[in-house]
Amino acid sequence: MLRAAAEEFGAVPATPDRHDPDVLPHQPSMRALGLLARALTAVRVGDPGVARPLLVDALELADRHGFVHLAVQALALRAVAAAAEGDADQVRRVGEVALARAERSGLRHSSWAAAAAAVLSHAALLRAEPRDAMRLAEAGLAGLDHPGRGPAELRFGLAVLRAGADVDGAGEARGDRARGLDRLQHARAELGDEPVDPHVVALAALLEHRAALDLGHPTAARSVHGWLVQRVGETAESALLRAWTDLAAGREDRARAAAHRALVECGAPLLDVTEVEAWLVEATLAAEAGERAAAREALERALGLAEPLRALRPFAGAGPEVRRLLVQLHGGPGAAGSFAGAALAVSATTGSPAAALSERERAVLALLPSLLSLEEIGADLSVSVNTVKTHVRSIYGKLGVSSRRTAVLAGYERGLISSGPALTLRG
Numbered sequence: 001m002l003r004a005a006a007e008e009f010g011a012v013p014a015t016p017d018r019h020d021p022d023v024l025p026h027q028p029s030m031r032a033l034g035l036l037a038r039a040l041t042a043v044r045v046g047d048p049g050v051a052r053p054l055l056v057d058a059l060e061l062a063d064r065h066g067f068v069h070l071a072v073q074a075l076a077l078r079a080v081a082a083a084a085e086g087d088a089d090q091v092r093r094v095g096e097v098a099l100a101r102a103e104r105s106g107l108r109h110s111s112w113a114a115a116a117a118a119v120l121s122h123a124a125l126l127r128a129e130p131r132d133a134m135r136l137a138e139a140g141l142a143g144l145d146h147p148g149r150g151p152a153e154l155r156f157g158l159a160v161l162r163a164g165a166d167v168d169g170a171g172e173a174r175g176d177r178a179r180g181l182d183r184l185q186h187a188r189a190e191l192g193d194e195p196v197d198p199h200v201v202a203l204a205a206l207l208e209h210r211a212a213l214d215l216g217h218p219t220a221a222r223s224v225h226g227w228l229v230q231r232v233g234e235t236a237e238s239a240l241l242r243a244w245t246d247l248a249a250g251r252e253d254r255a256r257a258a259a260h261r262a263l264v265e266c267g268a269p270l271l272d273v274t275e276v277e278a279w280l281v282e283a284t285l286a287a288e289a290g291e292r293a294a295a296r297e298a299l300e301r302a303l304g305l306a307e308p309l310r311a312l313r314p315f316a317g318a319g320p321e322v323r324r325l326l327v328q329l330h331g332g333p334g335a336a337g338s339f340a341g342a343a344l345a346v347s348a349t350t351g352s353p354a355a356a357l358s359e360r361e362r363a364v365l366a367l368l369p370s371l372l373s374l375e376e377i378g379a380d381l382s383v384s385v386n387t388v389k390t391h392v393r394s395i396y397g398k399l400g401v402s403s404r405r406t407a408v409l410a411g412y413e414r415g416l417i418s419s420g421p422a423l424t425l426r427g
Contacts, residue, residue, distance in 0.1 A: 026407055026413040028067070031061060032062050032074075034062070035058035035072060038051075059074040069105070070268065071101060072098060072102045072105060072107050075098035076102075077112075077173065078090075079119045080116075082119075086308055088123055088126070088309050095117075095123070098122070100238055102116070113143050114141075114143045117156065120136045120164075121137040121140065121161040123134045125168065126313050127275075127312055128168070128313045133164065138162060153200060159187040159190075164184070164207040167181065177211050181212060184207060184211065185208065188208070188224070198231070202228065202232065202235070202274070205225070205237060209225060210317065213245065218248075221245060222245075225242070236270070237269060237270055240259070243258035247281060250289065250387065250389060252289070256282070259285070260282075262275075263275065272311075273309060275302075276309070277427070280302050284319060286298055288321060296329060299322065302314070312342055314390050315344075315346050320396045320402040323402065357395065361394055362394050363381060364391040366415060366417055368407055368408050369417060374388045375388075392420060
């Protein structure tokens with residue numbers, strides 16, 4: 001949401017590598033503004049490390065001279081810069097200070113407070129804390145709740161984060177994905193042709209595509225994939241969406257090739273979490289293929305990339321293969337308090353309400369209590385056994401289980417299977 005922040009300043013002066021305190025204005029307010037503008041330029045051109053000392057100086061000047069508005073701006077931009085660096089702890093610390101300062105200073109209804117709320121909301125979503133993500137996104141939107149206030153990009157980003165929190169279960173009914181998907185689609189429609197930072201586009205696309213696949217709407221998933229490519233071209237994110245689509249359809253070889261493109265061939269991703277997600281796809285496929293060493297390596301790479309981001313969310317939706325790997329590698333008593341232990345705990349809560357199963361998945365689930373083999377279920381539904389296996393894998397992932405028996409038990413518990421005791425199962 002950097003373009004949104006930029007509109008607070010208008011024209012941005014010289015590039016940050018030419019920063020020289022001696023050429024900045026000596027008047028304190030103008031000097032602080034110059035530091036902020038140069039810091040903003042540094043973040044926008046992908047060098048947030050350069051922004052850090054500029055923002056420290058700007059905040060010191062603002063506090064010394066009582067420039068309340070400039071202090072809030074400096075704090076909010078420090079949170080944005082920390083997000084660009086992938087420093088989740090700094091995002092949380094500085095972002096919360098920025099919001100508290102804005103509240104005390106009567107600046108809650110400002111684009112800068114909304115920008116701080118946005119980066120905090122995104123960080124909460126990554127931590128798999130959807131209620132906090134929802135609260136912060138709604139606070140940011142409320143701060144822009146005036147005619148013409150706030151850039152369209154910032155409104156869009158906050159609306160996307162609110163919808164993502166809905167998908168992840170911020171409401172009373174845990175995991176209202178259908179409502180979240182509807183909100184994501186509505187946000188895109190309202191945005192129209194407005195220019196948006198590529199990072200925000202990528203975030204919106206990943207959230208909407210995953211929700212559409214989980215709800216069994218491949219056409220909706222293809223639509224948002226096309227929107228992403230139209231907006232930002234072929235990126236690691238578009239390759240990841242292809243991998244998710246192919247994985248959901250049971251096209252393992254194609255999914256693996258797409259995950260490889262996301263990790264190796266597409267260059268740096270727009271979002272840090274994209275690499276985490278791609279390695280989890282690789283871990284899932286390697287585990288299913290019986291490649292245990294490759295599966296373990298892929299999982300450890302995902303954990304290593306996710307930890308500094310505090311990105312637990314990918315593990316919550318990764319499915320039973322990843323959960324089994326986490327149990328095997330990090331399920332011992334020593335995992336308590338570790339990031340891997342937190343990822344395992346989050347993966348254990350995976351599970352969606354009834355709406356998350358597609359009609360065909362419900363039909364397959366209804367036949368799982370029987371003594372029918374998967375081949376016989378396929379014949380009964382007039383589909384191939386590979387299609388049945390794909391549906392079963394999706395059912396397991398959505399219910400957070402790892403076997404036919406536990407899928408049946410979860411189905412009865414959640415009212416997804418009509419009635420009657422579960423029959424003895426084969427295998």
